[in-house]
Amino acid sequence: MEEKKSLTLVDGANLLGNMLLKNYWSRLWSLLVEYPDLKKNFTKFLLNPEKVIFYLGKTHWGVEYIGNVNAEEINSKHKVEVRILDYSNEENLLTDILGIDYSKQSGPVMLLPKYSEDLVYPTNEALDIMFKNGWNFAGQSMQIGFNTSGFELQKGRFHRIVNGFFYGTNNSGLVTRNVKWLDLFPLQIDDMDAEVDEFTFYMWPDLEEVIMHDVQFHYPLPSEFREQKWYSLNRFVELISSKDTSEPQITAFLAEIENQFILKMAFMGKKISPECELEWQTEERKAIRPDFFIEGSDGYSDIVEFKLPNLKNINSIVGRKNRETFSAEIHSYVSQTRDYAYYFEDPKNREFAEAKHGIKVYYPKRILVMGRRWMLDTPEWKRLEHDYKNIMIKTYDEVIDLVLSHLYS
Incomplete structure (x- = not known):
């Protein structure tokens, strides 16, 4: 099937959504x-997704479904929330979607099946981090690859x-990206007009x-099937x-003994210490009162602070081009963790x-959990985040992906 029309991004999202609605x-x-x-x-999340994200690349367009794999019902009146991301000026669409850089690997580029x-x-x-933490690669049937320097989408x-x-690393450790369902279709771009690009979209x-x-x-x-863990993760x-959930509700849920596996799996911790008040x-x-201290394999704890999944300001990055910075909301969160x-620079405080709480902390990683992947997963965000060497910002989707990767291993 073929549609051909000169589009804005909003028009593109509407066209792609209508194509899928009518034909699929x-x-x-x-x-x-x-x-x-x-x-x-x-x-069920194919018809009742939490969100559908459309991607535009140079040779392909994609649609990713985000939702609960254990959903029990399908609602015919479900409204699909849609976002479209334009990567048509980037070199590798799949790398941009995954947010993981394989280019430093010495192996060949893989032709994606x-x-x-x-x-x-x-x-x-x-892989080094995963082996160190006892990842069980024999725990599931999988197609596994090593030392690949990227993925190539086959034209047409x-x-x-x-x-x-998909697993990578950043300055704070392991990064996991779970793709539940991603379809990538061929496209053609006519950029002869300096003002407007014209896209030709194809389906199956x-x-x-x-x-x-x-x-x-x-x-x-x-x-x-680990029933109790799946139940807790679903909750x-x-x-x-x-949107009615508060930060205390989130931290109280994660602090419950039966739910602490979420933090242990997401941050590879041995022991969880919630809300320790420190004078x-x-x-x-x-006194300070971080949400969680998570003890690592070396016996020292890092600090994890949870903010809301929905940011107060939809624009997390502000400023003119080449002078972008995080919004005041993000800066306030970073300042709190600073x-x-x-506090732990003072040896008296560490003692x-x-x-009082049995936690050893020295030069801790400061991990902020906030927002959803589609709010923060942009090239501009990644460039700014790289400037913050002593803090790690994770989305709720990254936390869930890390837990899922353990449940499948």
Whole structure:
């Protein structure tokens, strides 16, 4: 199928959404109505996603579905929230989508297959961290690759990734990206007009086969289904998906003993110490109370602070081009963690923390969890974040991806 029209990004999102609605989503729904027994195992987030993200590249356009793999119902009145990201000026669409740089690897570029399920690709640095922390690569059926220096989308070909896990590193440790469902379609760009680019979008050449496959598809789950952990993770996802949820509700949920595995898996910790109140020993200042101390394999703890999934200001980056900076909201969060780090520069404070709460802290990593991936995952954000050497900012989606990667391992 082919559509050809000169578009703005908003127009592009509407066109792509309408193409999928008419030719794919509505067809899936019709089959589920006709054969209701298929609903039991149907991948429900294809029709009831939390969000759909469209990507524009140089040779392909993509659609990623973000949602709960264990959703129990399908609502015909579900409204799809859509975002479109333009990477048409970037060199590698999949690298930009994943947010993981494989270019420093010494191995060859991998030609991405037409269909990839349970694809696992760590960088060499990520692999070292994973082995150190006892990752169980034999725990699931997977397609695994090592030392790949990137992925090449084959021009004119359709690609699909289902339940792919991609691992990289940054200055604070392991980075995980779980792609639940990503379809990549060919496109052509006519940029002869200096003012407007014209896109030609394509869908599946074998649309009927794809629809029949997808309506019967069983989404892959861990070989050993860990019911209680899945239940808790689902409750966490539901909690952060509500605009009425407060920061204390999030931290109280994670502090419960049965839910602390989320923090341990996400940050590779051995012990969780929630909300330890720490008085200053040599200064007259208000006591600090970080959300969590997470003890690592070396016996020392890092600091994790949770902010809301929905940022107060939708624009997390402000300023003119080439003079961008984080918004005042983000700066205030960073300043709060800076006070925490300053507290532990005083040996008297460190001694007090260990004596009162049993935590050893020295030059801790400061980890801020806030927002969702689609709010912060932009080239401008990544450039700014790189300037903050002593702080790590994670989205809630990154936390969930890390937990999922453990449950599948």
